[in-house]
Amino acid sequence: MPSQATNFLLWWGLRLSLVAGCLAVVLRSFQQQQQQPLFQEASPKTNTTRTFCYQGIRPSSHSRTIPDACLTVDLATGLFTSDVVPRPEVHGEVEVRKGYALPGLWDGHGHLLQYGEFLHSVDLFGAASAAEVRERLAKYLDGKPPGVGGKGEWIRGVGWDQMVMGGMPNAAMLEEDDRLHGKFIMLDRVDVHCTWVSQVVLDLLPSPLPDGIPGGEIVRDPGPGVFCDNAMDLVMPLWPKPTPAKKRQFITSATKALHAVGLVGVHDAGVLPDDLRLYHAMALEPSSPFTLRVYAMLECPVRNSFCPDLIPDLPPNPHLTLRAVKLFADGALGSWGSALLAPYSDRPTTSGSLLLNASHLTHLVHSWSSPPTSFQVAIHAIGDRANRLALDAILSALASLCPSLPARECQALHRFRIEHAQIIHPADQRRMRDVGVIPSIQPTHATSDMAYAERRLGRERTRTEAYRMRSFGGGLVLGSDFPVEPRTY
Ligand SMILES: [Zn+2]
Numbered sequence: 001m002p003s004q005a006t007n008f009l010l011w012w013g014l015r016l017s018l019v020a021g022c023l024a025v026v027l028r029s030f031q032q033q034q035q036q037p038l039f040q041e042a043s044p045k046t047n048t049t050r051t052f053c054y055q056g057i058r059p060s061s062h063s064r065t066i067p068d069a070c071l072t073v074d075l076a077t078g079l080f081t082s083d084v085v086p087r088p089e090v091h092g093e094v095e096v097r098k099g100y101a102l103p104g105l106w107d108g109h110g111h112l113l114q115y116g117e118f119l120h121s122v123d124l125f126g127a128a129s130a131a132e133v134r135e136r137l138a139k140y141l142d143g144k145p146p147g148v149g150g151k152g153e154w155i156r157g158v159g160w161d162q163m164v165m166g167g168m169p170n171a172a173m174l175e176e177d178d179r180l181h182g183k184f185i186m187l188d189r190v191d192v193h194c195t196w197v198s199q200v201v202l203d204l205l206p207s208p209l210p211d212g213i214p215g216g217e218i219v220r221d222p223g224p225g226v227f228c229d230n231a232m233d234l235v236m237p238l239w240p241k242p243t244p245a246k247k248r249q250f251i252t253s254a255t256k257a258l259h260a261v262g263l264v265g266v267h268d269a270g271v272l273p274d275d276l277r278l279y280h281a282m283a284l285e286p287s288s289p290f291t292l293r294v295y296a297m298l299e300c301p302v303r304n305s306f307c308p309d310l311i312p313d314l315p316p317n318p319h320l321t322l323r324a325v326k327l328f329a330d331g332a333l334g335s336w337g338s339a340l341l342a343p344y345s346d347r348p349t350t351s352g353s354l355l356l357n358a359s360h361l362t363h364l365v366h367s368w369s370s371p372p373t374s375f376q377v378a379i380h381a382i383g384d385r386a387n388r389l390a391l392d393a394i395l396s397a398l399a400s401l402c403p404s405l406p407a408r409e410c411q412a413l414h415r416f417r418i419e420h421a422q423i424i425h426p427a428d429q430r431r432m433r434d435v436g437v438i439p440s441i442q443p444t445h446a447t448s449d450m451a452y453a454e455r456r457l458g459r460e461r462t463r464t465e466a467y468r469m470r471s472f473g474g475g476l477v478l479g480s481d482f483p484v485e486p487r488t489y
Helices: 112-119 130-141 171-175 230-234 244-260 273-284 358-369 384-401 407-414 426-435 443-449 453-457 459-465
Strands: 035-042 049-057 066-074 094-098 105-110 155-160 185-189 194-197 216-219 226-229 263-271 293-298 320-328 376-381 417-420 438-441
Touching: 112 244, 112 263, 130 155, 130 171, 171 194, 216 230, 226 230, 244 263, 244 273, 263 273, 273 293, 273 320, 320 358, 358 376, 358 384, 376 384, 384 407, 384 417, 384 426, 407 426, 426 459, 453 459
Parallel strands: 105 263, 155 185, 263 293, 293 320, 320 376, 376 417, 417 438
Antiparallel strands: 035 049, 035 094, 049 066, 185 194, 194 226, 216 226
16 A cells, blocks of 8 residues: 555455464364354463363364363463363353354454544445445435534545446546535545545645656546545645544554454554554553554655654554564556556556656665664565566665575565565566565455456466465465455455
8 A cells, every 4th residue: 555545445354364373273163063162261360361172172283183172371462371281170161152263363464543544434345336436425424513524524435446436537526416515525446546536625736737746647537536656645645634532543443343353463564653653652551442463564754765763762562563664666456556567458558657766665675674773674566567676676685684695594584575466477476485585465455356457467467477376485474455455254
């Protein structure tokens, strides 16, 4: 997601979220239809641990299921405090549940604050026409105080897709409903790489609009109103940002919703310094609602910059880790923004656009990964050109970080990762695998993109380059990119 655009978003899919360490315990009934006995016993003295006993437990270190076994969990940290042990004499209540038990899951790439914001905004996923978008917006407005939709509180929505709507929207389309007339509206595309605004927002922008924006597109057909990638930076500064109190609501709502599907941790793929301070302050509060573990990637207020002075000084906290930074090489496939080595098959006049040039990217990767900052660097790269430049930059940094070590050994120390890693030339797939650069992949992007990926890329490029999860040789980080992906299970 682009940086300013990360200020917002969508719906999410969890599907193959990511397993954190702990003991991988998979529990299933011996007979498929059978219910599963579950015994829970709080530690009688301290009430700080709880023991769970199952008919069968298979730790990741075992090849076979251990029957009638228990494990103990520290209630404060959520971590196992004992190995799997045989079930003691059962005393107390036995609760019977169906199905499987899993340890807490981590999602390897999501956006906590933006997900919360999405939960408090208009869901436009699957809207089949501009009329349906208008209807959903009007319904959202119904009963809201008059200030909503005014200059100080824009209506936000996310999830529209011109491929589903049957054509690119424009500002005038939002005026067609009297209930929306004159409202400040900003709606993010499904991939948050474009935003669609209403006429009064358009009126705030310079006139005439600039001819071209490097790394971005001002959509003019069928009329103004949509801004993509770097062109979104024309609009985002005008949007009245949520207050810290609102952000707390967003974080609290998101946390609850993520826990509800079994997530205990998330790699938060781009967090601004002020928001990191808010996370940290919330994590310190007694009875804090900040109960997820967050591995945060810092995002500089100016996208793709080196901002070590802005790294918040946060005392260690078990709920928040900060030692990574997020950079952005290109946009997304759906909006023709991902940077390709050859033109798009369905738009031969463009190969997408890089959000920064190769030397700038290399410079940033060096600066962030070198002492004294020594951050892990995660680069958003979707197109094969962006992935090639990301790999070039990473290999260059590895060569200077440990000149006497093979690249693979140096990579094991610095753990460079590429976010999305979606379309990669076969030669670069090999480079990635040989060096062990970490591919951070969101499997649901493959199913979300499948309606148009082949049209964009052509058959051969799709076959050899796109969504090649098995070509990277393991070490994948899997995530959902919530709320960019719709909930799919
Ligand atoms: Zn993302």
